[in-house]
Amino acid sequence: MLLKVLKMMGGALAPYLFGILLMTASLRGFMVVKAFLIRDVFAWLETREPGGLAAVILQNLAVGCALLLVYIFTSYIYKIASKRGVMNLKNVVYAKILRLPMRYFADTKSGELISRVFYDMGQTSDIYEAKFRRLVAPIISAAVYFGVMLYLNVPLALGLFAANLLAMLLNARYIGQTRRLRRGISALNARLTEQLNNVIGGVGIVKIFGIGGRLGAAYGRDNDELIRQQKKDARLSGELESVNTFFDFFCSFAFLCLGVWFVAQGEATLGVLAAIYSLYGDFSSQFLLVCKYLPGLSGCLVSAERIFALLAEAEEAEPAALPPVGGAFAAEMRGVTFGYDAKRRILQNFNMQIERAVVTAVTGVSGRGKSTLGKLLLGFYPPETGGIYINGHSLGELGLYQARELIAYVPQEPYIFNVTLAENIRYGRPDATDEAVIQAAKFANAHDFIMQRPEGYAAPAGERGSFLSGGEKQRIAIARAILKDAPILLLDEATSALDNANERLVQNALANLMRDKTTIMIVHRPTSIAAADRVLKM
Amino acid sequence: MRAIVKKYSWLIMVQGAAALLLSFALVKGVDIVSGAVDELLAGGSVRPAAYAPPLLLFTLLAVLAAYLKNYSGKAAAIGILGDCRRAVFAKLPRIEYAYYDQSGTGKVVSRLISDVKEAEKFFSDILLEIISTLATGLVTFVYIGRISGWLLLAVAISYPFVLASVKIISKRVIELARLRKSYIDAETAKVYDVIGGMEIAKSYNLQDVMAGRLASAAADVFGVEVKRARITSYMEALRMLLKWIPGIICLGVGAVMVVRGMISAGELMAFLILTERAFDALSGLPYCLNEAADAAVALERLSELLHAPEEASGGIKQLGVGDIAVEFAGVGFAYGEQPVLHDLSFAVRRGERVAFVGESGSGKSTVFKLICGFASPDAGSYRLFGRDFADYDVAFAREHIALITQEAFLFPAGIGENVGYGRAGATQTEIEAACRSANIHDFIMSLPEGYDTVTGERGVKMSGGERQRLTLARAFLKDADILLLDEPTSALDSENERLLGEAVAKLSRDKTVIYIAHRLSTVAGCDRIFYLENGAVKESGSHAELLRRGGGYARLYHAWEHAEEGA
Incomplete structure (x- = not known):
């Protein structure tokens, strides 16, 4: 999995690895110089040659600075490469999301989907930006230190290595346990947060129904469970801390005793002892770092796995191509059966024929699938059985791209993107000229209110069109549909939430749009079918 | 705390x-x-x-x-x-x-x-x-x-370097971090925007356009990261160097002291070991x-x-006497500087069905807030069952009111539990009875998990009308004397509207029902209508009376009727 994640970096991988290797080595080299300074000063103490102390210090300082220069350069290479990897990952994921079938967004609440993807992407990016280096760097560092310590004194170095390895293994045992516990804790935390959200979000209801106490009792139970789990975790981390302290102290003291003995035997000098000791702290912390960051990395890899699962998710599939049917219908459904979930069918063996160049109103009580009809026509969902045809050709034969080119859709709640008004309209036909955009806005009775804004067409629409009123949003959506100039117009209750004046403007705009087009109007109120030539009751 | x-x-x-x-x-x-x-x-x-x-x-x-x-x-x-x-x-x-x-x-x-x-x-x-x-x-x-005191002095001289090594962060880095955050936020917002508009993106074949928008946002973030990397690499090296200086000072001072015979070599070693640990911690x-x-x-x-x-609460736990359920006399109320209600007076008798009607901003929702005791009047008085609301124990007073908010609020719990919140200790039979009265039982039974179906964010998707009737069932279960019903502004389809209307109509006649009506079809069945304008009752009477009078209500009603037909 890790390899797969790294491979995803593509061209950035080589500089990335190169950067990590050299930045770590130069940094540890710098630490070694610091240790050698101690050794050299102790060595000087034995000779006490005049002026020697300054020379020793300056010499080490110079080498140290040189290593730091290498560090600056290589860490820059590493950082750029890692950020490039992150950007690459994002682009791959974004492109994928755009190709997922609509069902994906309806099944998983879109807010939840996004936050999960963001979380997973953040975690995966974290592998590039930190987690991988944090795991590899200690290994490289430990190797550098071990080499230097071997050079200084073989038995001492071997002894320290063995002790640290043992400590690391003990640590690893705790990690699995801790991780399981933490997972439970964070799930509990999420539940508590959700309950908090509810009591605040529904505070009016909570007050008037007097259910604060009941909710509080449920919250208290979860809270107690959280406390219990956290205490367990605290005990575990206390034990781990004890184990590490033991090794820290035991190794330090054992090392110093042994070292002193070595010095007494003349096998080492005091300077070497002090130098190894000063490296030792850093050396053993490298081992602990591996243990510390390994679970973090594996957590990230779980996220990465989910990202790969997302990337492997089936993309919007082209429907099966059915043989063309005769007849002069703009849109047709034959024997369509469909439900969002298998247990609740919305359409059962449904047939429909929409004539060309007339206005057809689709009516019926809610839940009968009026809006679903439009979504099927757009190929958002494949029907379980039956065929959907546009101008006598099945969606599969046309291909989703071509089929959608033939339909201009104005949904029940018009979606306005947070870009300029002009851009929002232009989404109807991305290569449209400014003149065409303005023309479409005029047709949709949107031009006047757009021009009332100081920035005119360049005015921002706000998040989900929050700078626009409901009627303005609807007119922008209609302008978009006009610009698309598709032969079939699909309107899902285009005037639902408007006041009178706005409604009239929108109606006029629609009348402009419907001329010479096949129009399918989904209406939720029986009174709004006056403009229709045909009525299809569901 | x-x-x-x-x-x-x-x-x-x-x-x-x-x-x-x-x-x-x-x-x-x-x-x-x-x-x-x-x-x-x-x-x-x-x-x-x-x-x-x-x-x-x-x-x-x-x-x-x-x-x-x-x-x-x-x-x-x-x-x-x-x-x-x-x-x-x-x-x-x-x-x-x-x-x-x-x-x-x-x-x-x-x-x-x-x-x-x-x-x-x-x-x-x-x-x-x-x-x-x-x-x-x-x-x-x-x-x-x-x-030795001298060693302590060496430490004292060194510590500022330790601090400096931690603290060096140039303004530029902070600036870049802020910039980065804003770019990341912008990128996140764009992703939300694109996913929110997925139906449009697909039906208008905009996948490439949208991918381009997101890629450019990601590239903006990368641009800042490059600038940041350049600076932070320097700073890290500088930090390392600064962190070394205390070690050099202590080593130098210590070595000189050993030469002068002020401390022993062993003590120097102990000193070096301990200062390093202490500095690490102190940094x-x-x-x-x-x-x-x-x-x-x-x-x-x-x-x-x-x-x-x-919340302020009086102590009385007994309803007053008389025939009037809710009475406002000369009530004034303002949100901060923003006055909402002026000298508002009305009285609703027990068992009466009344509706508040008015343009948005006329103060309808505020009336409900005051009735529930979510806010208290700045002027005038509000009496509930013949007693000043403020005198009641607030929880007691609310036991007599059931509220249905405009946006049906459901907790992420089972449907049965959600309805059950209406009254502590309600049995399953009572819950089901309430759901039957609210015309929602059949719908619940059509769900695979019935009353155990989880609602809310992660739960089953329900239409506005279904949610509304669930909250109605909750209110029915409460069996309170007064039912406050704030109609949803957005259109329920006619079927749902009918079901909801029928359910309320089934309610026994000794209950008082107060509507905030947005769609005036509801109003016709009410005993009395209060037409609000600028926070005061401008007209009141039955639907027919008000239409005859030809005032503000009649104007509003005709406009609404026209809209319904023209749509």
């Missing part, structure tokens, strides 16, 4: 004592070794076996201290946070409604979550860190001072203190929340 911390302060003290013990064990151990070194240099013989028992003792002491320090620290944090969460949750329903109204519930939630997180971090990590650091510093420096101190300052703000806010004014 203070009381909660106090309750667990003994654990924090245990933690402090354990931290001191831990540092003490280290210093003592190093001291023994340094003695051995000196003995060695003096030409004595060194027998490791002689040093082993005391060193082992100190090691065991340290192990014990480490456990205690860690566990007591965490236990304190867990206890404090656990109590704090419980207290906050119990407090939330009791806080004045105005508190939520002013700040917005979303903001209250997000601030609360971040404050609790901040507090948790403080008690479980930062405080532990500060205590350990101080203990290490104190014990170490006392020891060093006892070797984190400024960061910890900064974090602590942030945490202080969060704790202050939590404390404020726990002391936020609670």
Whole structure:
């Protein structure tokens, strides 16, 4: 999995690895110089040659600075490469999301989907930006230190290595346990947060129904469970801390005793002892770092796995191509059966024929699938059985791209993107000229209110069109549909939430749009079918 | 908040004592070794076996201290946070409604979550860190001072470099970090935007356009990252260099002192070992203190929340007498400077069905807030069943009111439980009866999991009308004397409207029903209509009367009728 994640970096991988290797080595080299300074000063103490102390210090300082220069350069290479990897990952994921079938967004609440993807992407990016280096760097560092310590004194170095390895293994045992516990804790935390959200979000209801106490009792139970789990975790981390302290102290003291003995035997000098000791702290912390960051990395890899699962998710599939049917219908459904979930069918063996160049109103009580009809026509969902045809050709034969080119859709709640008004309209036909955009806005009775804004067409629409009123949003959506100039117009209750004046403007705009087009109007109120030539009751 | 911390302060003290013990064990151990070194240099013989028992003792002491320090620290944090969460949750329903109204519930939630997180971090990590650091510093420096005052001076000269090494962060880096954050936020917002508009993106074949928007946002972030990398690489190197300087100073000073015979070589070694450890710990101190300052703000806010004014409540737990369920006399109300109700008077008799009608902003919703006691009138009086509302025990008064809000609020729990919130201790049969009355039972039974179906964010998708009828069932179950029904503004389709209307009509005639009507089809069935304009009752009477009068209500009704037909 890790390899797969790294491979995803593509061209950035080589500089990335190169950067990590050299930045770590130069940094540890710098630490070694610091240790050698101690050794050299102790060595000087034995000779006490005049002026020697300054020379020793300056010499080490110079080498140290040189290593730091290498560090600056290589860490820059590493950082750029890692950020490039992150950007690459994002682009791959974004492109994928755009190709997922609509069902994906309806099944998983879109807010939840996004936050999960963001979380997973953040975690995966974290592998590039930190987690991988944090795991590899200690290994490289430990190797550098071990080499230097071997050079200084073989038995001492071997002894320290063995002790640290043992400590690391003990640590690893705790990690699995801790991780399981933490997972439970964070799930509990999420539940508590959700309950908090509810009591605040529904505070009016909570007050008037007097259910604060009941909710509080449920919250208290979860809270107690959280406390219990956290205490367990605290005990575990206390034990781990004890184990590490033991090794820290035991190794330090054992090392110093042994070292002193070595010095007494003349096998080492005091300077070497002090130098190894000063490296030792850093050396053993490298081992602990591996243990510390390994679970973090594996957590990230779980996220990465989910990202790969997302990337492997089936993309919007082209429907099966059915043989063309005769007849002069703009849109047709034959024997369509469909439900969002298998247990609740919305359409059962449904047939429909929409004539060309007339206005057809689709009516019926809610839940009968009026809006679903439009979504099927757009190929958002494949029907379980039956065929959907546009101008006598099945969606599969046309291909989703071509089929959608033939339909201009104005949904029940018009979606306005947070870009300029002009851009929002232009989404109807991305290569449209400014003149065409303005023309479409005029047709949709949107031009006047757009021009009332100081920035005119360049005015921002706000998040989900929050700078626009409901009627303005609807007119922008209609302008978009006009610009698309598709032969079939699909309107899902285009005037639902408007006041009178706005409604009239929108109606006029629609009348402009419907001329010479096949129009399918989904209406939720029986009174709004006056403009229709045909009525299809569901 | 203070009381909660106090309750667990003994654990924090245990933690402090354990931290001191831990540092003490280290210093003592190093001291023994340094003695051995000196003995060695003096030409004595060194027998490791002689040093082993005391060193082992100190090691065991340290192990014990480490456990205690860690566990007591965490236990304190867990206890404090656990109590704090419980207290906050119990407090939330009791806080004045105005508190939520002013700040917005979303903001209250997000601030609360971040404050609790901040507090948790403080008690479980930062405080532990500060205590350990101080203990290490104190014990170490006392020891060093006892070797020689000059060494302590060397430490004192060095520490600013340690601090500087932590603190060097140029304005440019902060600026870039801010820029980066804003670009990342922009990118996130764009992703939300694109996913939110997925139907449009697909039906208009905009996948490439949208991918381009997102890619350019990602590229903006990358651009800032490149600039940041350039600067941070330099800064890290500089930090490393600065961090070395204290070591060099201490080593130099120590070496000179050894030459002058002021300290022994063993002592120099002990000094170097201990200062390195102490500096390592102390370098984190400024960061910890900064974090602590942030945490202080969060704790202050939590404390404020726990002391936020609670709803005023009288003590009377008995309804007054008379035929009038709700009576407003000359009520005035303002949100801050914004006046909403002026001299509003009306009375609703028991068993009456009335509706408030008016343009948006005329004060309809505020009337409901006042009836529920979510806010109290600034002027005039509000009487519930013949008694001033303020005199009632507020929970008692609310037992007589059921509310259906405009946006049907459902908890993420089973449908049965959601309805069951209407009355504590309601049986399944009663819940089902309420659902039947609310015309929602059949729908519930059509769901695969029936009454156990989970609603809300992660639950089953329900239409607005279905949700509305569920909340109606909840209100029916409560069986309160007064039913307040704020109609949803957005259109329910006619079928749902019919079901809802029928359900309310089934309600027994001794219940008082008060509507806020947006779609005037509801109004025709009401006994009386109050037409509000600018926060006062402008016209009142039956639907037919008001139409005959030809005033504001008639105008509004005709406009609505026209809209219904023209649509």
